[in-house]
Amino acid sequence: MDSLRQIRMAAMGNFGRWGRSPQVWLAFGLGFVACFLLSGKALDFAQQQGTLLQLFEPFIWTFGDANSILLISLCLLLLFADLPNLDNEVPLFLVRTTRARWMAGQLLYLVLATTLFVGFILASTCLLAGSQAYRANLWSDTAGILGYSGIGESIAIPAFVKVLELTFPYACAAHIFGLVLGYSLLLSALIFFFNLLGGRAGMAAGAVFSGYGFFLTPQVISGWFRLNSQQTRIANILFGWLSPLNHATYYMHNFGYDNLPRLEHSYAFFFGASLVVYLLAFWRVRGYSFNFTGTER
Amino acid sequence: MAAGGMTAEHVYKSFGREQILSDISLSVVLMKCLCGFLRPDKGEIVVNGRRVGKDCDFPPSLGIIIETPGFIPTMSGYRNLKTLASLQGLIGRREILAVLERVGLRASMRKPVGKYSLGMRQRLGIAQAVMEDPAALILDEPFNGLDKETVEDMRGLLLGLRDRGKAILLASHNGEDIRELCDEAVHMEVRKG
Numbered sequence: 001m002d003s004l005r006q007i008r009m010a011a012m013g014n015f016g017r018w019g020r021s022p023q024v025w026l027a028f029g030l031g032f033v034a035c036f037l038l039s040g041k042a043l044d045f046a047q048q049q050g051t052l053l054q055l056f057e058p059f060i061w062t063f064g065d066a067n068s069i070l071l072i073s074l075c076l077l078l079l080f081a082d083l084p085n086l087d088n089e090v091p092l093f094l095v096r097t098t099r100a101r102w103m104a105g106q107l108l109y110l111v112l113a114t115t116l117f118v119g120f121i122l123a124s125t126c127l128l129a130g131s132q133a134y135r136a137n138l139w140s141d142t143a144g145i146l147g148y149s150g151i152g153e154s155i156a157i158p159a160f161v162k163v164l165e166l167t168f169p170y171a172c173a174a175h176i177f178g179l180v181l182g183y184s185l186l187l188s189a190l191i192f193f194f195n196l197l198g199g200r201a202g203m204a205a206g207a208v209f210s211g212y213g214f215f216l217t218p219q220v221i222s223g224w225f226r227l228n229s230q231q232t233r234i235a236n237i238l239f240g241w242l243s244p245l246n247h248a249t250y251y252m253h254n255f256g257y258d259n260l261p262r263l264e265h266s267y268a269f270f271f272g273a274s275l276v277v278y279l280l281a282f283w284r285v286r287g288y289s290f291n292f293t294g295t296e297r
Numbered sequence: 298m299a300a301g302g303m304t305a306e307h308v309y310k311s312f313g314r315e316q317i318l319s320d321i322s323l324s325v326v327l328m329k330c331l332c333g334f335l336r337p338d339k340g341e342i343v344v345n346g347r348r349v350g351k352d353c354d355f356p357p358s359l360g361i362i363i364e365t366p367g368f369i370p371t372m373s374g375y376r377n378l379k380t381l382a383s384l385q386g387l388i389g390r391r392e393i394l395a396v397l398e399r400v401g402l403r404a405s406m407r408k409p410v411g412k413y414s415l416g417m418r419q420r421l422g423i424a425q426a427v428m429e430d431p432a433a434l435i436l437d438e439p440f441n442g443l444d445k446e447t448v449e450d451m452r453g454l455l456l457g458l459r460d461r462g463k464a465i466l467l468a469s470h471n472g473e474d475i476r477e478l479c480d481e482a483v484h485m486e487v488r489k490g
Contacts, residue, residue: 006384016369088367092425095332095361096384099354290334292364 006097010105011112013093014085027079028120034072035124038062042142045151046132051141055133056173059125061146063176064163066217066249070210072121072180073187077206079117080110080191086292094290103285106192107278114188118181122173137170166255175263176250182270183248189277196284213245236260244269302433302464303331303356308340323485324468325364328435331466332361345432345464360431362439366422370411374402374421377410378428387429396428399454401447415442423451433464440474452477 018024039058046053062068084106094102126133134140145151147164163172190209195202214220218236221227227235239246240260246252247266254260261269310326329335331342333355342349344356368377378393397403400420410418419442426434439455440448455478459465469475475482 002384002386005386009380009384019371088365089369090367091332091334091361091363092366092368092381093384094334095355095359096381097355287336289336290329292334 003101006101007104007108010093010097010102011108013089014083014106014109014113017085017087023078023082027075028117030078031072031075031117031121032124034068034075035062035121036128038068038071039125039128042146043129043132045146046140046142049142049145051145053129053133053142054138054140054169055126055129055135056122056169057133057140057143058129059122060163060169060172060176060250061143062125063121063180064250066213066245066252069180069183069248070214070245073184073210076114076117076184076188077191077203079113080188080195080206081200081203083110083192083195083202086290088292091290091292099285099288100282103282107189107281110188110192111185114184115181118177118184121180122177137168139164139169160251162255163251172250179248179250179263179266179270182267182274183244186244186270186274186277189274189281193277193281193284196281196288209244213243216243217245244273302345303435303466304341304343305331306341308337308342310335310337325437327485328361328363328437328466328468331435332356332359332363334363356433358429358432360426360429360434362422362426362436364437365441366418366425368410368418368421371409373407374410374413374417374424375406377421378425381425382428385429392428396424400424401450416444416447419443420447420451423454427454427458431463433466434458435466437468438470439467440469440471 039062042053042058042061063072143164147161167175187206187209191202191206193202194205216239218232218239221235221239222232225231236252237259240252247261247269252260253266254262305327308327308330310330326335330337331344331349333349333353336350345358347353347357349356368374369380372380375393375397378397379390382388382393394403394406397406400423402417402420402424405413405417410421413421419439423436423439426436426439434455436455440451443451452474455465455467459478459480465478467474467478
């Protein structure tokens with residue numbers, strides 16, 4: 001019981017700093033602004049057409065796209081830049097616990113804070129849809145126009161026919177939420193682990209991870225190397241497996257007729273990769289030197 | 298070095314190219330090694346019979362003040378102590394109230410710590426260090442920011458603990474503290490060159 005209480009308190013200690021951390025407010029503020037700007041295309045289109053949207057469609061059309069996921073995940077760099085928290089109240093906590101329990105608390109915080117952030121993004125897009133949206137689990141006329149006319153693709157909204165025909169909005173939104181969360185959990189774990197290694201290496205690691213995902217986007221690669229359609233198809237499948245960002249992108253999955261990863265492959269990838277980073281963090285903390293901030297006289 | 302229940306044998310700690318520049322940082326680094334916050338490069342540290350970093354992460358039954366003790370500023374003094382005490386569950390409300398009374402903070406225990414003066418925060422730091430009746434204490438300049446009368450009172454508190462057999466490691470730049478409180482004194486200095 002003591003160990004569970006100590007883990008919970010180590011996690012909650014980080015949440016306790018949120019109220020007085022401008023960095024956290026800025027991360028959430030930028031997240032909301034990004035939602036406003038990114039979901040604007042779908043909302044404007046519905047307004048022009050005089051059609052309604054399903055409540056989750058702004059989230060689906062916005063975060064079904066790799067670039068939006070990449071952009072929103074950058075807010076996590078800001079949110080977790082100063083982890084682990086080593087303010088001057090931490091030594092008083094540490095002498096009453098163990099390194100492993102402290103670490104478990106930090107990882108619990110990472111999972112909870114990341115989930116909260118992605119939940120906030122989902123809630124923001126629903127809020128922005130406002131009076132233009134309905135709750136029923138049916139695709140809207142807006143989605144139909146975007147998908148079947150091909151307009152969606154031309155204005156960079158990923159409203160694909162395969163998405164409309166194979167699933168319903170609630171299930172689709174749940175999967176996109178799960179994939180974005182998986183990607184964000186892996187990113188936050190990497191930021192944290194590299195911060196443990198020294199200095200603020202987590203920021204650099206997060207930027208490299210995001211850059212790796214961006215450069216392995218089929219559109220970027222085919223643009224650079226001027227690939228023909230056959231080569232683009234192969235690149236699409238290859239990078240669908242190799243890029244974490246493509247694992248987080250809903251339409252870059254196998255829905256029964258291509259060789260892209262299935263949704264469960266991507267969930268397993270994010271779970272496994274995050275678990276490996278968490279285990280590395282437990283290994284690292286055994287020899288970690290705590291350099292507290294704010295203790296100097 | 299040996300003091301009460303604490304021994305540090307052939308302890309060596311470096312920070313890459315970073316030098317330990319003053320005797321102040323030297324004592325802090327040693328204290329952090331004793332607490333288990335820093336792992337020495339070489340040597341062995343034993344506190345209360347347990348090898349720090351081998352048998353335990355942080356020494357058991359240890360009270361500390363390292364540099365400026367920190368608390369949650371929006372929470373009251375009582376609430377801060379209660380939160381720390383709940384980590385191990387060794388003491389309850391009665392013991393917390395008693396220690397607040399002992400350090401003279403009973404009257405202001407409901408006030409947020411953010412509104413405490415430096416001296417009050419230091420007294421709260423002493424309270425958290427001694428509240429669970431630890432076997433050993435590591436105190437870095439514990440009387441910092443205290444007025445003369447409170448210093449006398451806190452010295453009395455530490456002498457009482459010493460007489461009850463507690464091992465206390467104290468770092469101080471005040472000669473009077475050393476003369477009145479310490480059975481053994483070690484002078485630390487940085488070797489030049």
